[in-house]
Amino acid sequence: MKILNVDQIRALDQATIQHEPIAPINLMERAALAFVDWFVDRFPATTPLKIFCGLGNNGGDGLAIARLLLERDYPLEVFVVRYAPRESDDFMHNHRRLKLVTDNIRYVELSHDIPPMPHNEVVIDAILGSGLSRPAEGIVKSAIEAINRSPATVVSVDIASGLYADQPNAPEDVIVEPDYTVAFQLPKLAFLLPGNARYTGDWQTVDIQLHKRFIDKAPTPYYYTRPDEARLLLHKRDRYAHKGTFGHALLLAGSYGKIGAAVLSARACLRSGVGLLTVQVPGCGYPVLQTAVPEAMCRPDTHEHVLSGTTEVETTSPADFTTVGIGPGIGKASETLAMLKALLPTLTKPMVIDADALNLLGENRELLDQLPAGSILTPHPKEFERLTAPWQNDYEKLDRLREFARKYRVVVVLKGAHTAVATPEGDIHFNATGNPGLSTGGTGDVLTGVLTALLAQRYDPVEAAVLGVYAHGLAGDQVAEQRGQIGMTATDVVDALRWA
Numbered sequence: 001m002k003i004l005n006v007d008q009i010r011a012l013d014q015a016t017i018q019h020e021p022i023a024p025i026n027l028m029e030r031a032a033l034a035f036v037d038w039f040v041d042r043f044p045a046t047t048p049l050k051i052f053c054g055l056g057n058n059g060g061d062g063l064a065i066a067r068l069l070l071e072r073d074y075p076l077e078v079f080v081v082r083y084a085p086r087e088s089d090d091f092m093h094n095h096r097r098l099k100l101v102t103d104n105i106r107y108v109e110l111s112h113d114i115p116p117m118p119h120n121e122v123v124i125d126a127i128l129g130s131g132l133s134r135p136a137e138g139i140v141k142s143a144i145e146a147i148n149r150s151p152a153t154v155v156s157v158d159i160a161s162g163l164y165a166d167q168p169n170a171p172e173d174v175i176v177e178p179d180y181t182v183a184f185q186l187p188k189l190a191f192l193l194p195g196n197a198r199y200t201g202d203w204q205t206v207d208i209q210l211h212k213r214f215i216d217k218a219p220t221p222y223y224y225t226r227p228d229e230a231r232l233l234l235h236k237r238d239r240y241a242h243k244g245t246f247g248h249a250l251l252l253a254g255s256y257g258k259i260g261a262a263v264l265s266a267r268a269c270l271r272s273g274v275g276l277l278t279v280q281v282p283g284c285g286y287p288v289l290q291t292a293v294p295e296a297m298c299r300p301d302t303h304e305h306v307l308s309g310t311t312e313v314e315t316t317s318p319a320d321f322t323t324v325g326i327g328p329g330i331g332k333a334s335e336t337l338a339m340l341k342a343l344l345p346t347l348t349k350p351m352v353i354d355a356d357a358l359n360l361l362g363e364n365r366e367l368l369d370q371l372p373a374g375s376i377l378t379p380h381p382k383e384f385e386r387l388t389a390p391w392q393n394d395y396e397k398l399d400r401l402r403e404f405a406r407k408y409r410v411v412v413v414l415k416g417a418h419t420a421v422a423t424p425e426g427d428i429h430f431n432a433t434g435n436p437g438l439s440t441g442g443t444g445d446v447l448t449g450v451l452t453a454l455l456a457q458r459y460d461p462v463e464a465a466v467l468g469v470y471a472h473g474l475a476g477d478q479v480a481e482q483r484g485q486i487g488m489t490a491t492d493v494v495d496a497l498r499w500a
């Protein structure tokens with residue numbers, strides 16, 4: 001699913017109006033109906049409502065929503081926040097329509113016009129939408145502050161009032177902090193950024209049948225992966241396949257005290273369809289790995305505590321494996337850095353790089369040029385910062401991410417809520433699955449195993465990253481459903497991986 005910027009959304013609106021064709025006021029009605037369909041499923045018709053409307057089209061939506069909810073017998077009051085002398089045409093049209101069915105419209109011009117909003121009420125926020133062009137001030141600011149102070153449940157129409165859809169807000173900006181946002185058709189880029197979590201609540205999109213061909217043609221670097229889109233990426237298994245079909249992966253993982261990372265990664269790799277797996281661990285990890293993961297072959301490093309790259313019995317060289325995954329639990333010993341330096345120039349096929357392997361790259365940036373094209377890097381934000389430089393805000397972070405992926409021709413999986421997968425072409429795919437239960441040690445090691453398995457099966461690296469991140473988050477969601485987020489462990493996530 002594409003994410004469009006505000007100018008494109010405006011153009012999309014116009015394209016729908018012209019090509020369908022549909023009158024603007026009827027498109028607004030369709031949007032209001034879609035909101036109301038969402039709303040009535042969640043809040044019974046006895047819920048007292050206060051609907052705050054601005055003077056633009058977001059306010060027009062609010063007025064139409066008010067009329068449609070009155071038809072469904074909700075007890076409600078409408079508050080028009082009158083911050084300017086100018087109203088949009090469709091606002092005025094809906095204002096006239098609403099006045100025909102209720103006298104309960106009040107005007108908020110001064111602070112004392114703002115009503116109390118007790119905890120049993122629902123507030124619908126339709127003050128400002130995607131047309132926000134400057135920070136909220138005056139009575140708009142006061143209304144937003146009052147909404148945020150109130151214990152009522154808040155639902156924002158299209159986007160929280162005061163939040164920019166595709167550019168950074170200043171830290172001092174006053175923005176509605178909703179419990180829910182119901183957005184029209186497409187998510188806004190702002191919804192996917194960690195700094196905006198307070199300003200989106202639980203957000204959803206509702207379909208208002210905007211012009212599909214316009215969306216298909218609109219250029220954008222930003223995508224949001226829906227479950228059906230992710231599932232389409234899954235390769236079918238050939239009836240006559242054998243284990244060679246699914247590749248032989250080499251995982252370089254673990255150090256003294258962190259052999260568990262190697263175990264988790266190896267188990268996840270095996271649960272993600274790899275044909276054969278060899279794991280190289282420091283000598284001390286050999287009995288652990290052979291016992292915990294009997295399906296994997298194990299080659300012990302000659303070094304007892306860290307990876308140095310040499311093995312007792314010289315076997316296949318890393319370059320001869322279908323792919324290599326490196327990083328979970330490896331630490332940053334000088335021997336391990338030496339191994340990485342020797343390894344990179346020998347590899348040509350895309351590989352997976354995680355954890356301390358990324359930190360070693362950050363400290364030895366000349367190595368970045370040696371990464372095989374199409375490799376997948378899986379930093380969390382701190383690791384990504386070590387690879388680049390600190391950023392001022394989430395938008396700058398996205399720019400960094402796109403630049404980095406383009407410059408080194410790699411796929412960067414920036415982990416966290418709505419993990420962002422940046423491609424060598426400079427696109428970013430945001431993930432929809434996962435939950436804060438995954439914020440527990442070892443889940444990143446699991447992801448490395450998953451991605452290594454997909455590269456071994458010869459998935460295109462971008463598809464591997466998008467699909468792997470989706471499946472990993474989905475496993476986390478399944479665990480959360482069965483046993484809750486708080487008790488989730490990385491092992492649970494491995495066991496919940498499903499590929500169907």
Ligand SMILES: NC(=O)C1=CN([C@@H]2O[C@H](COP(=O)(O)OP(=O)(O)OC[C@H]3O[C@@H](n4cnc5c(N)ncnc54)[C@H](OP(=O)(O)O)[C@@H]3O)[C@@H](O)[C@H]2O)[C@@H](O)CC1
Pocket residue numbers: 009010012013027028031054055056057058059061083088127128129130131132133134135136137140157158159184185210
């Ligand atoms: N696109 C779609 O698919 C559909 C969109 N729909 C709906 O339309 C909404 C977008 O509508 P919109 O463009 O009228 O924007 P909205 O935010 O309501 O008001 C802008 C006005 O407010 C003003 N203004 C700006 N900042 C301000 C501030 N801080 N304080 C005070 N004023 C401020 C601004 O002033 P100006 O910048 O012109 O000076 C302008 O006059 C969208 O979110 C959705 O709800 C649906 O109905 C149908 C399908």
Ligand SMILES: Nc1ncnc2c1ncn2[C@@H]1O[C@H](COP(=O)(O)OP(=O)(O)O)[C@@H](O)[C@H]1O
Pocket residue numbers: 355380415416417418419433434435436437438439440441442443444445446447472
């Ligand atoms: N709040 C969250 N929502 C969704 N996914 C999350 C959240 N917190 C963490 N995760 C996921 O959990 C994993 C954590 O990886 P990482 O930080 O490397 O941990 P570790 O190194 O301990 O395994 C990543 O895949 C990340 O996307």
Ligand SMILES: [K+]
Pocket residue numbers: 058125126127128129156157158159160161
């Ligand atoms: K709003």
